[in-house]
Amino acid sequence: MTETLIDTHAHLTAKGLSEHIDDVVSRAKDSGVGAIICVGTDPQDCRAARELARRYDCVFAAGGIHPHEANKYADIAELRGAIGGEKWLAIGETGLDFHYDFAARKKQRNLFEQQLTLAGELDLPVIVHCREAVGETLAMIRAADRELRGVFHCFTGTPDEARRVVDLGWYISFGGIVTFKKSDELRRIAADLPIDRILIETDSPYLSPEPVRHRRPNEPAHIRYVAEALVEVRRVAWEKLLAQLWSNTVRLFGSAIGTFSKGAI
DSSP, X not given: OTTOEEEEXXXXXXXXXGGGHHHHHHHHHHTTXXXXXXXXXXXXXXXXXXXXXXXXXXXXXXXXXXXXXXXXXXSXXXXXXXXXXXXXXXXXXXXXXXXXXXXXXXXXXXXXXXHHHHHHHHTOOEEEEEESOHHXXXXXXXXXXXXXXXXXXTOOOOHHHHHHHHHTTOEEXXXXXXXXXXXXXXXXXXXXXXXXXXXXXXXXXXXXXXXXXXXXXXXXXXXXXXXXXXXXXXXXOHXXXXXXXXXXXXXXXXXXXXXXXXXXX
């Protein structure tokens, strides 16, 4: 397992992937992917992610209410009934998005706060979506009643923001953007961060990496290109990087990943 790829954030329930899910999972396995975390973005999506985790050994589930969806919910009552199970790994994708502002900021904050509380109650890590709101996101995490752990997914922030996330004891996940030709600063961040605080993801079906950037949809099989970019910038052996990424992922999300995915590839 230590030389196995893992996609820590994929939306397998999304259009473009869900219609061909057997082929998507098969291609991932053929590409050396041993585990995929399928992330739900609302209660209905969470139920679908949970069902995929039951169906495939290599698929695990996480989910929450995405900040873009915050206008639709006053609280997390429906979410509570949509999550759980032995292969449920995290709360989120949740957080704050002040770039698009698809939902009122007050409602985003309210739902995010409730989901942080839920993660504390269940002793689960948090998958955070954060756009142009790092300071407030970190402040809300610190203000939570319980000590929390988690990851800022698909990170695209500044070196200072990355340092602040890591100083909190959290992880940073890199997706296909780190492979883009104009992402030099992001690659420098990936090179400089403590290696035990890094995860990788596809965020599929979005953000296809180079050299398949213009291929739609993105899928977990493409996680290899993200890993190759980190091998290059960190100047580390492929096997060593994969072993470290696997260790990081298990440390954050739990040993269930190794337990259920032993026969996945």
